[in-house]
Amino acid sequence: MKNIRSKIKNFFITIFKIPFGFLMHTIDIIMWPIQKIIGVRNMPYIFLLPNLIFFGLFVIIPLGVNVAFSITGGDELLFADREFSGSKHYNDLFNCESYLNPNTCKEDFFWRGVYNTIFFVIFQVGLMIFFSLLTAVILNKKIIGRGFFRSVFFFPVLLSPVVVGLIWQWILLKNGILNAVIEANGGDKFSFLTDPGWAMTSSIFVSIWAHMGFYTLIVLAGLQAIPPNLYEAAEMDGTSTERTFFRITLPLLMPNLLVVFILASIKGVQTFDEIYVLTGGGPGTSTSLIVQYIFTTGFASSGSVQNFGLAAAASMVLGIVLLCLTLIQLFLGRNKETKHQEI
């Protein structure tokens, strides 16, 4: 019996070995002369080449194309049909009598998008950190059904942003589920999505609901990395729960919270799809964020001129903002590593 099993095992190993061996031999045939020509020391570049090609094709070239679009004008897509316009689109974006009043700006929709995004990011990120921390602290305790609750909080992260937007639209519409419940209890209907103030509040809430699970997971990992003996020592000293939290938990969680802050900020600046589905950017432009401006200017003009150049210029500005945030993240990350090495 054992013999038969061993034979079957060997048979399958041989089956898998044939194509693998063939592949390795083929690679060897190609690599051997290359190594002969360029030498062993330069071989890493050859192995990096596939990745570099993909990076070039899908990052560097599109970036170059975007820059080229931003300095050319017209509504044509092909460069041969577009006219060089220099910094015109950048000038248009920053042409404002007063930056505090978008109505005085030539591209007032851009500035409304900028202000809405800033407002959105400040509140969304702030509340996201607060609720992620709160949830992680609760989920770190020994409560009944802890695994279940961890899954429940993480589940929205798995949903597509369009699904998130549609689900919450059904709930928050004037004739939606939430208003039906409010009305059934004798209350008046709320304009959750059609009153400017409420629409932004709803958008922030929905965004937090959709992404909180991911950040909770990061904070939870941080909480579990805190040595339990610190808590035991604090307990023996009779330290209050609040003091333990503010003197032990929070300081030791800071690196994780910084990561959450930076990642959530980057994600917040890029927010588009779920809010676009939820409110369409309305009412007026009260929930129209900067990415929606880029999308509508370049691609969803409903028959108006598709201003690819202006959209490209705006996305360059957005790219610079994101680059700054990423640099901060890198700086903080390196700082953390250096401190760890010093310890």
Added chain:
Amino acid sequence: MIKYFFKAISVALITISLTLISAVSFAATDVRIMWYGDGDKENVPMQGQIDAFNAANPDINVILDIVPYDAIMNTLPIQLAAGEGPDIARVTDLGGLNKYYADITPHVANPQYYEDSFGPFLKWYRKAGDTSSIHGFHSTMTVTGPYVNKTLFEQAGVDLLGPGATWAEWADAANAVASKLDIPIPMAWDRSGHRVSGPAVSMGAKYFDANGDPKLVDDGLKAMTQMLYDWHQDGTMSKDLWGSVSGTKYHAPNDWWNAAEVVFMMSGSWQIGRFANEVGDDFDWWAVPAPCGPAACTGMPGGNALLAFTANDAVGKVMDYLSSKEQLGAFIGEVLAIPGHLDLPVDYQTDDPNAKHALETFAGAVPTIDQVAFDLQAHVDNRIMFNAIISRLGQAIVGEMSLEEAWVKMDEDVEKQLKEKYGG
């Protein structure tokens, strides 16, 4: 032995190659149509006609890609700009995409049929100076105009107004019905610059200067937009409808209308089939003549056309088939639309008296359409003006800017977009 083996292999390879080549040569030519429909009411009859065509023409394979209206407005232009568009599409931005239309004159059986049947509309598709190209045909003609919930008027004891009634009088009547019956929305409009434009022309809007160049804001447009703004402030119109989206996004108040929460709805003839289907006998609905302003009592003409982006015999054959009196008549009769064909007897497939009345009303409105409205519809850049109206008026209504600021921005938007498009 080996010699024979290689010989056999060679023969086999040649045979396979020839078979493949002949298979490719005799494969049916694909014709891809990008189609948006007003639900199954339009999609099913069109798919039926396409299936019948495919069955009768094995050398042509027509593929009907049913897409949302947004895809026609936003995705199609990008596809065309990238050279990746369909062969035929159902289009509403008739002049805006004219640089992509293909001239199918040599590929249709009888070009004169198109001139005789769709003559006035063909110029809507053509580039400036072009008087002869055939790009396609008008699938349905539309006229904008209002509907009223007749049952609510009867229940409230308010008389329906007749031809010649003004916009202000209709607003008063709708408010009277709503207040008597506690209806939440007296008046609702499609959120569309096209819908605003007929009434604006009635109020005296000209849209063009003396040279025929776009000039959006004048006293007529100001009067109509002021009226719309005021209606949103005094509750005649609900901010929940136009406020639920932003920018140039189209929004129709059908859900509220179907739930009998709207007394008066400004939309157009394309809703007839949908209302007949969705409202059924829940309440009586009537189309009423376009309300008047000091300059006219007009709606906007419009419609959608099946237009070609590829010129070949297969596309020509498909166009001939779909535009034929037999097929177009059957389609129009089933979807309850106004034909864009000048000589098409239609047997409407409905017993609904509301739908029959609405069809008569809208068909009767065609001769009363003002020339300014026709010129506006025919203008290649009309969408730029429609979009400027709706996005800026929407902002004023929710309080992001004053109406005076909105008027300034409307003109700026039009000027800016025309500069981007034409340079200068």
